[in-house]
Amino acid sequence: MEERxxxxxxxLGTWNTFGGDAVVAREVVGASLAEGVRVVxxxxxxxxxxxxxxxxxxxxxxxxxxxxxxWAPSVDEGKAQLADQLRWFGRVELEQVHNLVSWRxxxxxxxxxxxxxxxxxIGVTHWDPSAFGELVxxxxxxxxxxxxxxxxxxERECEREVLPLAAELGLPVIVMRPLGAGSLLRxxxxxxxxxxxxxxxxxxxxxxxxxxxxxxxxxxxxxxATRDAAHARANAAAGTPPWLGPEERRLVERLARG
Ligand SMILES: NC(=O)c1ccc[n+]([C@@H]2O[C@H](COP(=O)([O-])OP(=O)(O)OC[C@H]3O[C@@H](n4cnc5c(N)ncnc54)[C@H](OP(=O)(O)O)[C@@H]3O)[C@@H](O)[C@H]2O)c1
Numbered sequence: 001m002e003e004r005x006x007x008x009x010x011x012l013g014t015w016n017t018f019g020g021d022a023v024v025a026r027e028v029v030g031a032s033l034a035e036g037v038r039v040v041x042x043x044x045x046x047x048x049x050x051x052x053x054x055x056x057x058x059x060x061x062x063x064x065x066x067x068x069x070x071w072a073p074s075v076d077e078g079k080a081q082l083a084d085q086l087r088w089f090g091r092v093e094l095e096q097v098h099n100l101v102s103w104r105x106x107x108x109x110x111x112x113x114x115x116x117x118x119x120x121x122i123g124v125t126h127w128d129p130s131a132f133g134e135l136v137x138x139x140x141x142x143x144x145x146x147x148x149x150x151x152x153x154x155e156r157e158c159e160r161e162v163l164p165l166a167a168e169l170g171l172p173v174i175v176m177r178p179l180g181a182g183s184l185l186r187x188x189x190x191x192x193x194x195x196x197x198x199x200x201x202x203x204x205x206x207x208x209x210x211x212x213x214x215x216x217x218x219x220x221x222x223x224x225a226t227r228d229a230a231h232a233r234a235n236a237a238a239g240t241p242p243w244l245g246p247e248e249r250r251l252v253e254r255l256a257r258g
Contacts, residue, residue: 008214010239011039013225020048022055024227029056031229035236041223043069044081054088071098078106096123121145129157136161148174151213153256163218175213178222189255200242210238212252
């Protein structure tokens, strides 16, 4: 995390997948790490996911960068969240202000925590394009060191302002919802349609979507979530070159529109 670029790589998201289920977490985290995943993303919002992730990382904590979040209206609550995270993870390499909640209040004490070495970088996230104006203002202040936004062929609003600003500022970009929270997988295209993507190492539709996002050179990391170890292995395999060119990306966009 000390250098600017994280990737392009595939990480692992944890929203709505294993929650407090430490057994599923151990399986999915194990499968991901075995396939080379080295970043995991969580949040106090994810119903016990941080605790089960912490347990799943026992004995292999050093293998990953932990990206998690502060999701708290008040500084006191935020500090209590960090105290829990330090128990689970020892250190947080990327601490993100979740959905910009009270970001002006959280920045100063988080900077103190960074100074003390308990957290690495400070980042910020938002899922909703209607908040991207505020997100851009927050980034322009120059105090955030990473940004997380949704990006997939049907959710591209971040391309207008957030990605160009991140590139200008040299900020790592983390992509949430690369599979549209599963909505883009409901009616996958027939396998024959993916034929032109096979030379790029794409074996299935989720991999096509993950590679589509990683092939934007401003993107560092995609963090698909899954509670299925086989899915985790397949997703991790999308994190290696060759990357898609403009023609292949347009094909994925057309297939996503159905
Ligand atoms: N505001 C924020 O900061 C924010 C907001 C949203 C998300 N995030 C982060 O971004 C991460 C990713 O976003 P997301 O969880 O909303 O959505 P996502 O990763 O786009 O999609 C997750 C869904 O895709 C399915 N899936 C994953 N891999 C698959 C595969 N290979 N084959 C078939 N199905 C597959 C999963 O089901 P299975 O379990 O069946 O595989 C799950 O239902 C989150 O987990 C979270 O860490 C952050």
